[in-house]
Every structure is written in C-alpha cells, then in structure tokens.
Amino acid sequence: MPALVLLGAQWGDEGKGKATDLLGGSVDYVVRYQGGNNAGHTVVVGDQKYALHLLPSGILSPGCTPVIGNGVVVDPSVLLSELSGLNERGVDTSKLLISGNAHIITPYNVTVDKVTERFLGKRKIGTTGRGIGPTYADKINRVGIRVQDLYDESILTQKVEAALDVKNQMLTKLYNRRAIAVDQVVEELLGYADKLAPYVADTVLVLNEALEQDKVVLFEGGQGTLLDIDHGTYPFVTSSNPTAGGACTGAGVGPTKISRVIGILKAYTTRVGAGPFPTELFDEDGEALRRIGGERGVTTGRDRRCGWFDAVIARYATRVNGLTDFFLTKLDVLTGWEQIPVCVAYEIDGKRVEELPYSQTDFHHAKPVYEMLPGWSEDISKAKTFSDLPKNAQAYVKALEEMSGAPISAIGVGPGRDETIEINSFL
Numbered sequence: 238m239p240a241l242v243l244l245g246a247q248w249g250d251e252g253k254g255k256a257t258d259l260l261g262g263s264v265d266y267v268v269r270y271q272g273g274n275n276a277g278h279t280v281v282v283g284d285q286k287y288a289l290h291l292l293p294s295g296i297l298s299p300g301c302t303p304v305i306g307n308g309v310v311v312d313p314s315v316l317l318s319e320l321s322g323l324n325e326r327g328v329d330t331s332k333l334l335i336s337g338n339a340h341i342i343t344p345y346n347v348t349v350d351k352v353t354e355r356f357l358g359k360r361k362i363g364t365t366g367r368g369i370g371p372t373y374a375d376k377i378n379r380v381g382i383r384v385q386d387l388y389d390e391s392i393l394t395q396k397v398e399a400a401l402d403v404k405n406q407m408l409t410k411l412y413n414r415r416a417i418a419v420d421q422v423v424e425e426l427l428g429y430a431d432k433l434a435p436y437v438a439d440t441v442l443v444l445n446e447a448l449e450q451d452k453v454v455l456f457e458g459g460q461g462t463l464l465d466i467d468h469g470t471y472p473f474v475t476s477s478n479p480t481a482g483g484a485c486t487g488a489g490v491g492p493t494k495i496s497r498v499i500g501i502l503k504a505y506t507t508r509v510g511a512g513p514f515p516t517e518l519f520d521e522d523g524e525a526l527r528r529i530g531g532e533r534g535v536t537t538g539r540d541r542r543c544g545w546f547d548a549v550i551a552r553y554a555t556r557v558n559g560l561t562d563f564f565l566t567k568l569d570v571l572t573g574w575e576q577i578p579v580c581v582a583y584e585i586d587g588k589r590v591e592e593l594p595y596s597q598t599d600f601h602h603a604k605p606v607y608e609m610l611p612g613w614s615e616d617i618s619k620a621k622t623f624s625d626l627p628k629n630a631q632a633y634v635k636a637l638e639e640m641s642g643a644p645i646s647a648i649g650v651g652p653g654r655d656e657t658i659e660i661n662s663f664l
C-alpha cells in the first residue's frame with residue numbers, strides 16, 4: 238500500500254517542502270493533515286523559488302492532486318491569495334481539494350492569538366501570530382467554524398455568535414479591546430464561500446478510494462516532532478499533531494494503510510520561537526550556520542536559532558513516529574568546518590542521559606555531550622551518489638544514521654530539486 242508520511246524530525250524547517258516537491262512527480266496525491274499557514278515551505282524548481290504556507294508542496298507537480306485534510310486549519314484569505322499568487326506564475330491549482338470538515342481560522346482567532354501572546358509578555362510562546370492555537374482551541378471546545386458551515390448562513394451565524402459570546406467578554410473586560418461584531422465576521426466568511434466551493438470535497442472518501450485503487454498518497458506534515466502538542470516540548474509547541482499518528486486523524490486514513498514514514502532531518506538543528514534547545518549556539522558557529530544555511534523564517538521573517546545536530550532528538554523522532562527512513566537535508570551547509578560536534582547524549586544534573594527525558598524540567602537542564610566528527614572542505618553540491626561525497630562527509634552521514642536509529646535514504650546537498658543524493662528509493 239503506497240501511503241507515505243513525510244514529516245519534520247526536529248523543530249520544523251527541516252526542508253519538508255523540498256522533499257515533498259521532489260516526490261511530487263511520482264505520487265498521485267499530496268495531503269496536508271495538520272497545522273495551517275504557520276508553515277513556511279520553500280521550494281526551488283530550476284530558477285524559480287516558491288514560498289508555500291497552506292498548500293501542500295505537491296501543488297507544483299502537474300500530475301499530483303493536492304489535498305487539505307480535515308485536520309488542517311484554513312485561513313480563507315491566505316488560501317485564496319496563495320492560490321492567485323501561484324496562478325499568476327502559471328501554476329495550475331484547479332485540482333486542489335479541501336475537506337469540508339477542516340476548521341476555519343476566523344479573524345477573531347488571529348486577534349486572540351496576538352493579544353494572548355502580548356499578555357503573556359516574557360512567558361510568550363513566540364507563535365507565528367496566525368491564529369493557529371485559538372482555532373484548534375475552538376475546535377476542541379466545540380465552538381469552531383468548519384469549511385462546510387460557509388454553505389449554511391443560519392448555522393454559520395449561530396456558530397459565530399456562540400464563539401464570540403465568551404471571546405468578546407474576554408477581549409473587552411480582560412484585554413481592553415473592542416468587541417468584534419458577529420455580522421461583520423459572518424459577512425466576511427460568506428464572501429469566501431463561492432470562491433472556495435469548487436475545491437470543497439469529501440476528502441476522506443477520495444483518499445480511501447484512491448488507496449484502494451493503489452494510487453500513491455503522500456501525507457506532508459507541517460512543523461516537526463518536537464513541536465507536537467503531545468510529544469513536543471510543551472508548552473513551547475504548536476497546537477496540532479505533526480507526528481505520524483496525526484496523518485491518520487488529520488486525513489481520515491487508518492494506520493494500517495501507512496506503509497512508510499520518512500523523517501526529514503537537518504544535518505544540524507534549528508528552532509524558531511521560545512523553548513528549550515540543548516545544542517543552541519550563541520557564538521560565531523551559530524551565526525555561520527544561520528548565514529550559510531539561510532536560516533530565516535519563511536512565514537515570519539524571524540532569524541532561526543541554530544545549533545549542532547542532536548542525536549537524542551533524532552532517536553526520539555524515530556521512536557514516536559515509527560520512522561522507516563530519514564531524509565537528511567542541508568549537508569552542504571556543514572562544508573568547511575574542520576571538526577563538527579554532534580550531540581550524542583545529555584548531561585542532566587551531573588548524570589549522562591541517552592534518551593529524551595520525559596520531564597520538561599530535566600529537558601530545560603539538559604547540557605549536550607558532544608562527540609567531534611572530522612569535517613570536509615570540498616564542495617559537495619554537485620554530488621549525485623553517496624560515493625561522490627568526501628570520505629569524512631560519508632562518515633558523518635553514517636555516524637548520524639547509526640545514532641538516529643533509521644536508515645538515511647536521501648541526502649540534500651542544495652535547495653534545488655536535483656541537488657539530492659538518493660540512496661534507497663521511497664516508492
């Protein structure tokens with residue numbers, strides 16, 4: 238059964254967009270199953286660069302049907318502007334399917350995201366401010382608005398009223414903000430209904446039928462394992478499940494259908510926003526990784542925090558996702574270091590710890606234990622096979638594979654589609 242999950246093994250921005258796009262030509266469907274336009278995926282095709290936020294990266298492959306699953310949160314204005322931006326560049330987006338069960342990021346969810354972050358002050362999460370957390374909160378609180386509600390004005394009005402009842406009390410009495418008018422929200426949302434109508438579908442049925450017909454389906458995660466609401470560095474996480482199980486609930490496909498789970502793993506580590514990060518660097522090495530790796534957020538433009546590779550995290554990602562393979566990205570960025578430190582374990586309160594501690598207090602105290610691996614200075618961006626890599630680069634990859642617990646089946650040596658070394662085929 239050719240159903241693959243492709244997800245971030247660290248804190249996001251591992252290069253999922255590039256990896257998805259690479260496979261896009263050989264798959265029939267690419268499905269986003271969680272998150273929303275907090276994602277920022279850069280895809281480079283030839284001399285063209287695309288920044289995608291909500292749309293699955295498969296949208297750039299003509300034969301592939303892109304799907305926004307029920308587990309995604311959709312900001313209609315962002316979606317429509319992303320679609321028209323692609324159309325202007327000649328990309329056909331007419332095949333897109335959107336689940337009628339996906340929840341809508343309303344303007345008040347965006348407002349609540351921003352005011353709560355401001356209210357938290359120094360304790361803030363550093364969210365993308367796109368309304369993600371408040372929209373998932375409404376979903377769980379059963380006061381969310383779904384795509385299908387756009388097609389029943391009376392139900393939509395009742396639901397917006399219910400959602401704003403409490404929020405307006407909070408906005409006016411606690412946050413000193415103006416109340417949001419129900420009519421205005423309803424009018425704005427109804428304005429999207431006709432524009433979205435051609436895309437709305439029963440995506441659960443479509444995907445299960447496709448799998449029965451042996452079509453190839455790729456589930457593309459947003460964010461990453463350590464940003465998962467259950468398995469990440471809570472509370473410094475996003476509000477959905479980027480881990481492999483999220484693909485089942487977020488697309489309506491049973492776990493027995495998933496044949497392969499690919500973890501996208503950067504050859505070093507980055508993180509955006511607040512929260513613990515044991516291998517974070519505050520010196521010129523961190524600055525060099527940021528500069529050479531172009532580590533600046535696609536969504537928010539924030540500088541990414543940078544650090545050395547952390548094998549404890551990679552092992553954890555293998556475990557919680559049941560990874561079958563890794564796709565190691567950005568190996569080229571490490572060219573030029575004489576020695577490359579790799580975190581193999583943590584020291585916590587004087588004790589060596591090999592696995593990610595379940596206690597966040599311990600994780601906050603974790604100090605990296607480094608092993609030094611020899612570097613290389615040759616340009617590797619033109620390497621096409623594993624044996625084209627310098628010996629030390631090969632040894633670095635092999636060491637990471639050994640420590641991380643799953644085979645490295647592809648290696649990224651540049652941002653372009655063809656700047657990839659394929660070791661084992663994914664299909």
Ligand code: GDP
Nearest residue numbers: 250251252253254277278279567649650651652
């Ligand atoms: P995503 O959120 O996981 O899709 O990752 P982002 O797109 O936010 O960040 C990854 C960045 O690295 C993008 O700018 C990609 O174009 C770039 N990239 C991906 N793979 C490679 C690689 O192997 N080498 C280099 N140098 N850049 C890469």
Ligand code: IMO
Nearest residue numbers: 249250275276277363364365459460475509510
């Ligand atoms: P991609 O798909 C990196 C981070 C935010 C913040 C936390 C919560 O490009 O890998 P949210 O707005 O989701 O409530 O913010 O999660 N975050 C990401 N970090 N890459 C992403 O997506 C992210 N999406 C959210 O910075 O720390």
Ligand code: MG
Nearest residue numbers: 250276277278
């Ligand atoms: Mg990104």
